Amino acid sequence: MVNLKFQWHCLLPILQKLEVKYLNTMAKFKKKTEAKQEIPTSSMPDVVFMLLFFFMVTTQLRDTSIMVKQRIPDATQLRKLAKKSLVSYLYIGEPQKPEQFGKEPKIQANDQFIDTKDVIQWVNAEKAKLGEFERDAITVSLKVDSEAKRGIIADVETELRKANARKLLYSTKQKMEKR
Amino acid sequence: MARSTPEIPNASMADIAFLLLTFFLMTTTVANVKGLYIQLPPPPEVNLDDVEIPERNLFKIQINSFDNVLVEGNPWTETNRELTDQIKTFILNRGADPASSVSPDKAIVSLKTDRGTTHKKFIEMLDACQAAYYEIYAERAGVKVQRWREIISDPELDKETNAGRELKILYNKGRGVLPDGKPEIPMALSIADPTKAGG
Numbered sequence: 001m002v003n004l005k006f007q008w009h010c011l012l013p014i015l016q017k018l019e020v021k022y023l024n025t026m027a028k029f030k031k032k033t034e035a036k037q038e039i040p041t042s043s044m045p046d047v048v049f050m051l052l053f054f055f056m057v058t059t060q061l062r063d064t065s066i067m068v069k070q071r072i073p074d075a076t077q078l079r080k081l082a083k084k085s086l087v088s089y090l091y092i093g094e095p096q097k098p099e100q101f102g103k104e105p106k107i108q109a110n111d112q113f114i115d116t117k118d119v120i121q122w123v124n125a126e127k128a129k130l131g132e133f134e135r136d137a138i139t140v141s142l143k144v145d146s147e148a149k150r151g152i153i154a155d156v157e158t159e160l161r162k163a164n165a166r167k168l169l170y171s172t173k174q175k176m177e178k179r
Numbered sequence: 180m181a182r183s184t185p186e187i188p189n190a191s192m193a194d195i196a197f198l199l200l201t202f203f204l205m206t207t208t209v210a211n212v213k214g215l216y217i218q219l220p221p222p223p224e225v226n227l228d229d230v231e232i233p234e235r236n237l238f239k240i241q242i243n244s245f246d247n248v249l250v251e252g253n254p255w256t257e258t259n260r261e262l263t264d265q266i267k268t269f270i271l272n273r274g275a276d277p278a279s280s281v282s283p284d285k286a287i288v289s290l291k292t293d294r295g296t297t298h299k300k301f302i303e304m305l306d307a308c309q310a311a312y313y314e315i316y317a318e319r320a321g322v323k324v325q326r327w328r329e330i331i332s333d334p335e336l337d338k339e340t341n342a343g344r345e346l347k348i349l350y351n352k353g354r355g356v357l358p359d360g361k362p363e364i365p366m367a368l369s370i371a372d373p374t375k376a377g378g
Binding site: 161 | 189192193196197199200203204206207212213214215216217218219220221222223292293294295296297298299301302303305306309310313324328329331332333334372373
């Protein structure tokens with residue numbers, strides 16, 4: 001009986017040759033991909049310093065700590081005031097420490113709570129900070145908590161009218177418009 | 180003799196810079212002076228004469244201390260968008276509907292609250308009223324509403340520069356100018372003193 005079994009080992013020399021050829025070509029490829037794969041880090045401090053200076057210059061440390069709740073309402077028709085130096089802020093809302101100041105909404109100017117009747121005095125002090133020609137252009141930004149009542153705000157508005165500071169901005173956030 | 184030059188180790192410089200950067204990133208607050216702008220009327224003593232305003236020239240919005248809204252005497256349940264549209268038709272009626280305004284310069288939108296009304300609801304209604312006026316102006320000037328709000332807040336507007344004059348033309352186109360120099364559509368938004376309820 002003839003042995004028809006295929007003799008694999010007769011292919012060995014060919015396979016060996018092929019393997020050598022394959023390894024040679026791979027070596028060639030490998031040589032090509034031997035480029036550096038690291039991100040250069042030498043310029044990182046420069047980049048970081050640049051960002052650092054940007055934030056240092058633009059940062060304004062807040063000089064007043066807000067002592068009333070500030071859940072600012074949303075609106076769509078926001079206007080942005082160009083001259084920030086002409087804006088003075090009044091904060092109205094429930095005190096953050098009710099055990100100390102009670103639960104009734106209060107008016108905060110600069111670093112302290114003020115009474116409604118002191119608003120005129122506060123406006124005059126704020127006006128004195130501005131230049132002679134800018135005094136009539138003073139704008140009062142009312143930062144009012146959403147849950148504060150209209151009564152106290154209307155009282156403040158009456159005082160502002162008496163103090164002749166009639167430009168008023170109700171501070172709001174941008175509402176996403178659904179169209 | 181060659182001296183070794185003293186060197187400050189700079190490997191940690193990036194770390195220090197990162198630390199400072201993080202600190203300033205965290206403490207930065209972008210100051211925003213944005214909001215609804217209104218001009219208050221002159222002091223209470225000055226306007227002595229009570230002018231009688233015909234009922235048809237008044238668009239009344241009332242909010243009570245439970246934040247319920249009455250528009251022209253009827254309970255309001257629709258959206259703010261609908262309210263803005265109604266105010267717009269009221270202002271631009273020009274005498275067509277006998278129950279609505281005679282002309283835009285006579286039309287007044289009145290917003291009245293109780294002392295107990297929340298600020299949130301008041302802002303919502305004020306926003307709807309201002310939207311009506313700004314949309315009318317913007318449409319007449321042929322710009323987008325957002326652009327209109329930028330124009331009226333632009334300090335260039337009152338200056339005698341080329342840019343200022345161009346803005347003024349747009350501004351006058353939006354509000355219209357009557358022969359006597361007054362605006363054709365003034366923003367007549369009256370915020371009345373709140374009534375005593377719920378204070």
